[in-house]
Amino acid sequence: MQREQQTISVRQLAILVIFFIIGDMQLYLPPLTAAFAKQSAWMSGLIGVPFGVGAAWFIFRISKRFPGKTLIDINNQAFGKIAGGLLSLVFLVMMFNTSITQVREIADFVTTQMMMETPQLVICLLLVLPITLAIRGGITTIARLGEVIFPLFSALFILLIILLIPKIDLTQLLPIEVTGFPGIVKGALFFIAFPFCEMFAFLMIFDSVEESEHAARDYLLAALAAGIAIWVIIVLCICVLGVFATEHTVYSPYVMAKKINIGDFVQRLEAVLAIDYIISTYFRCIIYGYAFVRGLQQLFKLQDHRFMMRPFGFLIVGYAYFLAPGIVAFVQFDVAWLFWVFTYSPGLLLLSYIAARLRQGWSKKGEG
Amino acid sequence: MNASVDKRLDRKLMSNLSFIRASFGNSQDLVIKEMNNDNGLQAALVYMDGLTDSTVIHHVILDYFMSEEQTASRKSGNRLLYLKNAVLAVGETVTISEWDPLFYQLLSGWAVLLLADSPDAICVAAEGWKDRNVSEPTSQVVVRGPMEAFTENIATNRALIRRKIKDPQLWTEGMEIGKITKTSVSIMYLRNVADEKIVEEVRKRLGEINIDGILESGYIEELIQDTALTPFATIYNTERPDTIAAGLLEGRVAILVDGTPFVLLVPALFIQFFQSAEDYYQRADISTLLRILRFIAFMITLLAPSLYIAITTFHQEMLPTSLLINLAAQREGVPFPAFIEALAMELTFEILREAGVRMPKTVGQAVSIVGTLVIGQAAVDAGIVSAAMVIIVSITAISSFVIPATSMSISVRMIRFVLMGLAASFGLFGILLGYILLVLHLNSLQSFGIPYMQSFSPFIWSNQKDTLFRLPWTKMRTRAVATAEKNLVRQRPRNKQKI
Numbered sequence: 001m002q003r004e005q006q007t008i009s010v011r012q013l014a015i016l017v018i019f020f021i022i023g024d025m026q027l028y029l030p031p032l033t034a035a036f037a038k039q040s041a042w043m044s045g046l047i048g049v050p051f052g053v054g055a056a057w058f059i060f061r062i063s064k065r066f067p068g069k070t071l072i073d074i075n076n077q078a079f080g081k082i083a084g085g086l087l088s089l090v091f092l093v094m095m096f097n098t099s100i101t102q103v104r105e106i107a108d109f110v111t112t113q114m115m116m117e118t119p120q121l122v123i124c125l126l127l128v129l130p131i132t133l134a135i136r137g138g139i140t141t142i143a144r145l146g147e148v149i150f151p152l153f154s155a156l157f158i159l160l161i162i163l164l165i166p167k168i169d170l171t172q173l174l175p176i177e178v179t180g181f182p183g184i185v186k187g188a189l190f191f192i193a194f195p196f197c198e199m200f201a202f203l204m205i206f207d208s209v210e211e212s213e214h215a216a217r218d219y220l221l222a223a224l225a226a227g228i229a230i231w232v233i234i235v236l237c238i239c240v241l242g243v244f245a246t247e248h249t250v251y252s253p254y255v256m257a258k259k260i261n262i263g264d265f266v267q268r269l270e271a272v273l274a275i276d277y278i279i280s281t282y283f284r285c286i287i288y289g290y291a292f293v294r295g296l297q298q299l300f301k302l303q304d305h306r307f308m309m310r311p312f313g314f315l316i317v318g319y320a321y322f323l324a325p326g327i328v329a330f331v332q333f334d335v336a337w338l339f340w341v342f343t344y345s346p347g348l349l350l351l352s353y354i355a356a357r358l359r360q361g362w363s364k365k366g367e368g
Numbered sequence: 369m370n371a372s373v374d375k376r377l378d379r380k381l382m383s384n385l386s387f388i389r390a391s392f393g394n395s396q397d398l399v400i401k402e403m404n405n406d407n408g409l410q411a412a413l414v415y416m417d418g419l420t421d422s423t424v425i426h427h428v429i430l431d432y433f434m435s436e437e438q439t440a441s442r443k444s445g446n447r448l449l450y451l452k453n454a455v456l457a458v459g460e461t462v463t464i465s466e467w468d469p470l471f472y473q474l475l476s477g478w479a480v481l482l483l484a485d486s487p488d489a490i491c492v493a494a495e496g497w498k499d500r501n502v503s504e505p506t507s508q509v510v511v512r513g514p515m516e517a518f519t520e521n522i523a524t525n526r527a528l529i530r531r532k533i534k535d536p537q538l539w540t541e542g543m544e545i546g547k548i549t550k551t552s553v554s555i556m557y558l559r560n561v562a563d564e565k566i567v568e569e570v571r572k573r574l575g576e577i578n579i580d581g582i583l584e585s586g587y588i589e590e591l592i593q594d595t596a597l598t599p600f601a602t603i604y605n606t607e608r609p610d611t612i613a614a615g616l617l618e619g620r621v622a623i624l625v626d627g628t629p630f631v632l633l634v635p636a637l638f639i640q641f642f643q644s645a646e647d648y649y650q651r652a653d654i655s656t657l658l659r660i661l662r663f664i665a666f667m668i669t670l671l672a673p674s675l676y677i678a679i680t681t682f683h684q685e686m687l688p689t690s691l692l693i694n695l696a697a698q699r700e701g702v703p704f705p706a707f708i709e710a711l712a713m714e715l716t717f718e719i720l721r722e723a724g725v726r727m728p729k730t731v732g733q734a735v736s737i738v739g740t741l742v743i744g745q746a747a748v749d750a751g752i753v754s755a756a757m758v759i760i761v762s763i764t765a766i767s768s769f770v771i772p773a774t775s776m777s778i779s780v781r782m783i784r785f786v787l788m789g790l791a792a793s794f795g796l797f798g799i800l801l802g803y804i805l806l807v808l809h810l811n812s813l814q815s816f817g818i819p820y821m822q823s824f825s826p827f828i829w830s831n832q833k834d835t836l837f838r839l840p841w842t843k844m845r846t847r848a849v850a851t852a853e854k855n856l857v858r859q860r861p862r863n864k865q866k867i
Contacts (some may be wrong), residue, residue, distance in 0.1 A: 144825035
């Protein structure tokens, strides 16, 4: 970004990872996994966490193998300027699309659940300023924002879980196995793909992280913690709402939060969940947005990224509006989206990685 | 004053004197005392009435001049030098041969001695004017701690700091700022602790100031702050010498301005505005709790009205049913939406507060009586506002007084109205967006190159001992990393004494 190389600390990276993984998943994942795994969605989660952390580790590994290089550089190294550039462009399209999808998700959620009368366009417009300002400031700004908001976010998250404990009904988990192993694996695929595989956006950020011997440990711990957090949400959802409601409600955790009732005084805290959801989704959006803008800057060797923020801001509104005709259509994409994600990561990413490694090997041999 | 074509003093005494008279337009407070002694030495003493100490003028300068000069009648080589070094029994004297510095000294309260046949003048330190005594601080009050505040006199202020830090490493640099006012400004710092880069930056920014007058440290604050486009103060000001001394020990730089008891301290961090000097004098556990309380009060004063608006307008389900019915019953007769109600009440309170500050003390009681009627039972009885709203406005107002630094509570007042507007339009979603923008803005701020939110973002673990928490002094072994660059250790680990 401004080329006095902005850096972030490992702690900040860990916080961003947690925000990114929890992201919109705390609302979308429970219905998706429950749809395929039914009562066993919690087992999907159990399978998903290790594999997901593995996927996160793989992405981190790539950056370790090519220190100081971003996804764009790796692609260039793998396939040369033109083919690599085209591949980078494909990745950038994905980043752009996912970034703005988050805006649409927030807008859909707010207009269907919180404020029915407010037009969706207004919500998108409102989000433009915080998103463009954060991306304009670069990764340091995003990381610091995360650092300040994280205590609020985690406090609300933990509060929500604690308040839901009295409502847990473990018998909802019975019978243990309904769909069999295939169903569980299908559920797990969602658990791996959306939160973890999409982390390839971090390949645009890793080169800004300060050197630290704890980097790998903290990064993986953050991924693990966030994985467990969304797993807890899935388990809670099934235990509190039951499978049917979890599966057939678009925002089942939101419905779950409505069940909170402590002594008829602390009740209906769904707004707390909504705040948490908007915060983490917002972060997912700006991390993707940053990755996109930075990628664009690197790909076309631009001096500065700030001039892109105004068109990007316009695109947020326009593209979010254009993405889907409505929430019902939007939810239809889920399964397709799963395979789309797998195409990029591990698919294209692995291809690029292997090609770049081979090239690296050749050039080394050539020198020697 | 029109600078003469000739910037230097003339040899002729009479032409010098008439030039001074002409330059000052025969001002009444300009005193020119012409003298002849028996040796035939012609001289004139020029000073400003009221700015000088009459004891020095009469007993030291005039007496000595008249008597001593006679005994030393021998024609020594340089009469002026002899006068300056041997005759005048005062602390500080300077020889000046140009008009501009001479006028500056004259107007600073020095007496100027002009001799016949000499192109040089002797300036004698004789300042002395009516000063306010060192009194109790009025804006930053403590229960326990020093009860002295800075005064309007920069020399007194410097002395108040020096009395707390007796170390030659406490360096002071002086300068004059303001083309017309020529206000003296000093920067003070502990050379072995403060970051040289920050000191250099302070010097540079002060040097770049080009303005006709400086009347208060607020001028300097606005002229050297990092960015003007922010509601937050990025420079700390205080009238307490102990706060300044503590800041200097943390490696900060103090900027003293003549004519005001408010001394500036840079760099200033966000958290500093929530810390009171007393935190360090009370026990650590109490101070920690009080700091957390202040932070809660900050949140209340920032968010209470907007949360009330958001919850009553958009998220009624969050309220327990009985409370909701209660509120609805109260609001039944109120003709306004919650936002208008809140806006009116907040505005009323801001007016009352401003009136309370500006009003002559003798009519102060009137405001409190009228005020309790306006934001009180009368407003509720009249059916204009609901009782719950009165409570919200009151708790907001009281919480805003908890913040120790006025500059921060003023910022909060402004932001509160923005958040209220967002809450009225978009509920909790609006408040959340406002909060994110606020944090983004705070993160973008810097104070002399130091991030404003330092210790929180970037998070510095070792600084947490003295941010929201205050650990006991035995645990505070190092200075805050934010400001001090070198010499971080404050105290050596103590030997465990066995009793």
